[in-house]
Amino acid sequence: MRAFLADLRRTVxxxxxxxxxxxTVGLVALLTAPTxxxxxxxxxxxxxxxxxxxxxxVFHFYVFNATGQPVPGANAQVELSSGNQSTTPAVGGxxxxxxxxxxxxxxxxxxxxxxxxxxxxxxxxxxxFQGLSVSMVPPGTVVHGPGTFSPIFGGRYGLxxxxxxxxxxxxxxxxxxxxxxxxxxxxxxxxxxSVLSSTPVSSPVSHYSLxxxxxxxxxxxxxxxxxxxxxxxxxxxxxPPSDLAVLPYTAxxxxxxxxxxxxxxxxxxxxxxxxxGYAAYARPRGVRALEPILALPTTRLAVLGRRYLSxxxxxxxxxxxxxxxxxxxxxxxxxxxxxxxxxxxWGSLALEGAAFLGIVFLLAHVIxxxxxxxxxxxxxxxxxxxxxxxxxxxxxxxxxxxxSAAAINAAVLDNPTQLTAATVAAYFAGLGSPxxxxxxxxxxxxxxxxxxxxxxxxxxxxxxxxxxxIGTMLLAAGLARYRD
Amino acid sequence: xxxxxxxxxKRFWPNRTRALRDLSFSLEPGExxxxxxxxxxxxxxxxxxxxxxxxxxxxxxxxxGHPLDREKVAASRLLGWVPEESVHxxxxxxxxxxxxxxKLAGGVLPARLDExxxxxxxxxxxxxxxxxxxxxxxxxxxxxxxxxTNPRYLLLDEVFNGxxxxxxxxxxxxxxxxxxxxxxxxxxxxNLRELATFADRVAVVHEGRLxxxxxxxxxxxxxxxxxxxxxxxxxxxxxxxxxxxxxxxxVPGGAVVRGESIDVPSIAVAIVQAGIPxxxxxxxxxxxxxxxxxxxxxxx
Numbered sequence: 013m014r015a016f017l018a019d020l021r022r023t024v025x026x027x028x029x030x031x032x033x034x035x036t037v038g039l040v041a042l043l044t045a046p047t048x049x050x051x052x053x054x055x056x057x058x059x060x061x062x063x064x065x066x067x068x069x070v071f072h073f074y075v076f077n078a079t080g081q082p083v084p085g086a087n088a089q090v091e092l093s094s095g096n097q098s099t100t101p102a103v104g105g106x107x108x109x110x111x112x113x114x115x116x117x118x119x120x121x122x123x124x125x126x127x128x129x130x131x132x133x134x135x136x137x138x139x140x141f142q143g144l145s146v147s148m149v150p151p152g153t154v155v156h157g158p159g160t161f162s163p164i165f166g167g168r169y170g171l172x173x174x175x176x177x178x179x180x181x182x183x184x185x186x187x188x189x190x191x192x193x194x195x196x197x198x199x200x201x202x203x204x205x206s207v208l209s210s211t212p213v214s215s216p217v218s219h220y221s222l223x224x225x226x227x228x229x230x231x232x233x234x235x236x237x238x239x240x241x242x243x244x245x246x247x248x249x250x251x252p253p254s255d256l257a258v259l260p261y262t263a264x265x266x267x268x269x270x271x272x273x274x275x276x277x278x279x280x281x282x283x284x285x286x287x288x289g290y291a292a293y294a295r296p297r298g299v300r301a302l303e304p305i306l307a308l309p310t311t312r313l314a315v316l317g318r319r320y321l322s323x324x325x326x327x328x329x330x331x332x333x334x335x336x337x338x339x340x341x342x343x344x345x346x347x348x349x350x351x352x353x354x355x356x357x358w359g360s361l362a363l364e365g366a367a368f369l370g371i372v373f374l375l376a377h378v379i380x381x382x383x384x385x386x387x388x389x390x391x392x393x394x395x396x397x398x399x400x401x402x403x404x405x406x407x408x409x410x411x412x413x414x415x416s417a418a419a420i421n422a423a424v425l426d427n428p429t430q431l432t433a434a435t436v437a438a439y440f441a442g443l444g445s446p447x448x449x450x451x452x453x454x455x456x457x458x459x460x461x462x463x464x465x466x467x468x469x470x471x472x473x474x475x476x477x478x479x480x481x482i483g484t485m486l487l488a489a490g491l492a493r494y495r496d
Numbered sequence: 497x498x499x500x501x502x503x504x505x506k507r508f509w510p511n512r513t514r515a516l517r518d519l520s521f522s523l524e525p526g527e528x529x530x531x532x533x534x535x536x537x538x539x540x541x542x543x544x545x546x547x548x549x550x551x552x553x554x555x556x557x558x559x560x561g562h563p564l565d566r567e568k569v570a571a572s573r574l575l576g577w578v579p580e581e582s583v584h585x586x587x588x589x590x591x592x593x594x595x596x597x598x599k600l601a602g603g604v605l606p607a608r609l610d611e612x613x614x615x616x617x618x619x620x621x622x623x624x625x626x627x628x629x630x631x632x633x634x635x636x637x638x639x640x641x642x643x644x645t646n647p648r649y650l651l652l653d654e655v656f657n658g659x660x661x662x663x664x665x666x667x668x669x670x671x672x673x674x675x676x677x678x679x680x681x682x683x684x685x686x687n688l689r690e691l692a693t694f695a696d697r698v699a700v701v702h703e704g705r706l707x708x709x710x711x712x713x714x715x716x717x718x719x720x721x722x723x724x725x726x727x728x729x730x731x732x733x734x735x736x737x738x739x740x741x742x743x744x745x746x747v748p749g750g751a752v753v754r755g756e757s758i759d760v761p762s763i764a765v766a767i768v769q770a771g772i773p774x775x776x777x778x779x780x781x782x783x784x785x786x787x788x789x790x791x792x793x794x795x796x
Contacts, residue, residue: 014599014603015599015600018596018599018600022596027587296585299583299585299586300581300583301583301584301585301586301588303544303549303579303583304577304579304583304584304597304638304641305597305600306547306548306549307547307548307549307572307575307576307577307641307642308572308597308600308601308644308645309568309569309570309572309573309600309601309602309645310568310569310572310600311568311569312548312551312568
């Protein structure tokens with residue numbers, strides 16, 4: 013124990029570790045600081061778009077940031093160009109989003125077919141759609157433009173279950189007097205359902221809280237019904253249950269904010285592993301500083317194990333701290349699953365960090381230069397972060413499971429954590445083609461339906477951490493025989 | 497008892513260079529065993545394997561019966577290592593680094609550490625970073641590290657290299673003191689004359705193989721082949737006298753006599769009896785060097 017504490021102290025106080033910790037603190041501060049309407053440099057802004065024709069084209073932008081908050085002050089621009097630009101000059105207009113995040117741009121034209129370029133500029137991000145074909149439609153008709161969000165339901169989950177409605181009315185597409193009914197269906201046992209709210213829609217952007225139900229919301233199916241004034245159902249959207257409350261990316265963006273941040277941390281966790289692994293092992297090995305230690309009364313495996321753990325511990329602490337700050341910043345989840353969700357995210361990041369730490373250790377055995385080890389590991393992280401979508405299918409198919417293209421696309425698998433999660437999920441689900449259903453795998457805990465509870469998912473995460481850690485250590489110990 | 501190398505072989509990955517081939521010898525308690533060989537002969541590899549820093553592909557090293565591969569902790573408690581190059585973290589400070597080593601070594605009393613720092617002249621450098629130390633100071637740091645466990649055997653790799661005269665004397669005294677205390681020392685060196693003054697036996701390695709182990713008798717019984725005679729104003733008569741013992745080459749201040757087996761005492765007696773003022777008589781060839789060259793050239 014004394015030896016481990018000595019190793020831990022040396023690792024944590026190494027310049028590379030301190031720089032890594034400062035990097036983490038800085039990024040968490042940047043992510044969580046309320047530095048602007050978009051919620052910080054990483055917030056970005058997105059928008060849903062619809063237009064109608066009423067003596068001119070009227071474009072409605074619904075602007076919100078990555079956490080689903082409206083972005084007042086964002087500037088929306090529209091430029092219309094006709095097919096014959098030599099005879100018909102381009103026309104356009106702009107508007108600024110109000111407190112509710114809605115910007116309405118009116119471009120008065122009297123003839124029909126145009127190609128529109130719409131540009132949204134918020135403080136930190138610019139989004140552009142070019143070549144959007146627009147045409148005159150009967151007054152009152154709403155046409156929904158391109159975007160990643162449902163024409164009716166947009167939303168966010170975060171840790172405060174809440175739905176944002178974009179474009180109901182008045183002023184939106186639903187007639188005055190429409191009502192939104194939110195219902196939770198819990199398949200049990202025992203099966204129960206409850207109506208969470210029934211609220212008249214009164215503006216283009218409305219918030220509805222999902223809290224107040226005694227049912228476990230994140231294990232329940234959430235149904236949203238837009239009911240017209242005559243009692244008919246205008247639109248229905250059902251969010252399937254997820255034991256970790258991660259809901260589909262398609263249609264409304266429940267869980268998207270969560271996904272974006274997990275993706276970011278999924279990329280960052282390996283960088284932390286590089287920093288701590290460099291301090292604990294790659295650099296000492298590069299300068300041969302481990303040799304006098306190996307000559308002392310200790311074993312090679314003990315040295316390796318202590319160094320690995322002395323890097324894993326601060327890495328786990330740093331990702332844990334970051335996760336808590338990042339995902340609890342909006343307050344705890346009212347139905348009590350917030351802690352499980354945060355723990356699962358933390359576990360997945362620790363798992364990914366442990367794996368990358370193993371990679372750093374393994375590379376350090378083959379390559380003497382610690383800088384080269386760090387560079388290669390960072391390159392691998394970037395590669396996995398951006399090119400892994402094809403890899404997921406390959407990995408899953410090698411184990412006899414064939415996730416559908418829709419599943420892959422919907423899941424937006426783009427970091428190693430999610431790759432691991434999907435593989436584990438496919439394995440435990442035992443699903444053949446079409447494989448993983450088109451449901452999200454934003455977080456490692458997006459377990460298949462056959463897994464009964466969040467607890468099981470969490471146990472899998474913990475088990476995977478252990479298995480990977482032990483595996484990488486044994487591999488590293490084996491490779492050590494090939495050097496020196 | 498002792499440090500026993502049993503058929504130790506080692507190849508280096510990835511080009512599979514054979515560093516050691518079935519190397520077997522033993523170091524006894526209380527003896528100084530020299531380890532000589534050309535560059536790349538495998539001396540450093542043998543020592544690194546002997547202290548557990550490197551792993552053999554086959555064979556085993558036993559320390560007082562403890563196999564190093566299976567009973568590393570028990571074996572390493574009996575071993576100390578002074579590497580040829582500094583292998584300490586260059587950014588670490590001297591005293592914290594030694595305290596860290598001491599913790600890993602199972603605990604060393606602070607008073608012992610202070611004593612070692614004082615004895616080896618590092619007390620005033622205890623807050624200095626390793627990279628700022630001179631080569632000699634870093635070697636002293638390695639010696640202190642090797643002494644942390646108060647080992648029964650010391651494996652020293654080119655321990656005299658790059659040291660100033662004062663440090664050479666200090667290390668020489670240390671080696672003698674440790675041998676006097678019953679410690680066995682394996683001492684690799686290119687300085688065969690220095691080694692010849694210490695070693696009880698000398699192991700000659702060549703291309704990873706043990707060629708021969710020489711004992712004191714081998715070293716002392718070598719015939720003398722070169723003698724330098726210091727006689728100011730050596731005249732023709734003197735040169736003729738010396739020619740009876742071998743080929744004479746006149747040099748400033750005297751002559752050099754070369755032969756297959758020169759009887760050095762007889763030269764001295766003859767010069768004195770002839771009334772020639774003799775200022776010095778030095779055996780110039782080195783028995784160990786000669787023997788080493790013969791062995792290595794023969795093996796090549």
